[in-house]
Amino acid sequence: xxxxxxxxxxxxxxxxxxxxxSTHIIQGYLNADPNRTVRVRITDKKGFLTIKxxxxxxxxxxxxxxxxxxxxxAKELIKLCEKEVIEKIRYEITSGTHIIEVDEFFGNNExxxxxxxxxxxxxxxxxxxxxIGKEVTGDPRYxxxxxxxxxxxxx
Amino acid sequence: xxxxxxxxxxxxxxxxxxxxxSTHIIQGYLNADPNRTVRVRITDKKGFLTIKxxxxxxxxxxxxxxxxxxxxxAKELIKLCEKEVIEKIRYEITSGTHIIEVDEFFGNNExxxxxxxxxxxxxxxxxxxxxIGKEVTGDPRYxxxxxxxxxxxxx
Numbered sequence: 673x674x675x676x677x678x679x680x681x682x683x684x685x686x687x688x689x690x691x692x693x694s695t696h697i698i699q700g701y702l703n704a705d706p707n708r709t710v711r712v713r714i715t716d717k718k719g720f721l722t723i724k725x726x727x728x729x730x731x732x733x734x735x736x737x738x739x740x741x742x743x744x745x746a747k748e749l750i751k752l753c754e755k756e757v758i759e760k761i762r763y764e765i766t767s768g769t770h771i772i773e774v775d776e777f778f779g780n781n782e783x784x785x786x787x788x789x790x791x792x793x794x795x796x797x798x799x800x801x802x803x804i805g806k807e808v809t810g811d812p813r814y815x816x817x818x819x820x821x822x823x824x825x826x827x
Numbered sequence: 828x829x830x831x832x833x834x835x836x837x838x839x840x841x842x843x844x845x846x847x848x849s850t851h852i853i854q855g856y857l858n859a860d861p862n863r864t865v866r867v868r869i870t871d872k873k874g875f876l877t878i879k880x881x882x883x884x885x886x887x888x889x890x891x892x893x894x895x896x897x898x899x900x901a902k903e904l905i906k907l908c909e910k911e912v913i914e915k916i917r918y919e920i921t922s923g924t925h926i927i928e929v930d931e932f933f934g935n936n937e938x939x940x941x942x943x944x945x946x947x948x949x950x951x952x953x954x955x956x957x958x959i960g961k962e963v964t965g966d967p968r969y970x971x972x973x974x975x976x977x978x979x980x981x982x
Contacts (some may be wrong), residue, residue, distance in 0.1 A: 702858055724909065741894070
């Protein structure tokens with residue numbers, strides 16, 4: 673399928689007061705090349721393998737293939753990943769008819785907050801809370817695959 | 828799981844007279860790095876995603892994770908792979924209590940024949956037909972991931 677997604681920096685942590693739930697995520701890359709990223713993700717109880725293609729010219733749309741995989745197998749596959757594995761908490765906030773996902777990063781990426789919103793088409797509008805800041809859609813520095821090799825605290 | 832496998836060149840094409848079945852295979856790599864290869868394989872009707880770790884010091888054993896995936900999805904994922912996709916026919920030949928798989932390569936790898944035998948442990952013996960030649964287990968040139976980037980006809 674095609675993932676259509678816009679990405680933003682945050683102006684504050686006010687999102688935490690309205691977050692409906694949060695998930696602890698650990699993820700690593702079997703390939704961090706933006707032309708063919710291969711990601712292993714572990715949440716509290718589940719494992720996922722995700723393959724993404726290159727973004728289109730707007731940076732908004734990208735081929736994505738994802739499968740849930742066995743939790744213990746995912747933990748084995750994480751060990752094969754390139755350095756560094758990313759650790760973050762993902763918060764979900766309903767905004768109008770959309771869900772905004774905010775990632776709070778830890779470890780080498782402490783201090784980084786990123787909001788993502790998935791859309792049905794590139795031009796779809798959405799309700800933007802006031803804690804949403806500068807748009808960084810398509811900026812390769814804010815790809816998790818880039819961050820895994822270039823930790824935020826070293827920028 | 829751990830894949831335990833030895834690999835050989837061939838002395839002739841006599842294996843074709845004893846092959847019990849053959850499968851047409853197309854495969855590409857989402858990562859050809861031998862430390863973490865990610866392979867997409869399409870056979871006549873099926874798709875597979877396979878992740879392999881680094882070989883051990885003997886070159887015989889290697890972590891392997893494989894899942895059958897949707898055929899049409901596999902065809903999409905092949906398009907994301909690095910150059911070049913490998914095309915081969917795999918023959919299966921029973922030899923004693925083992926199955927020997929012989930790959931006959933096409934396209935840029937025309938002329939290459941490789942036999943593989945999967946074992947239950949590294950020291951297990953097996954019946955070696957007279958068309959089995961030099962052992963190349965652990966030789967990185969005979970990894971399909973290496974061949975995909977360095978076609979045999981250009982060696």
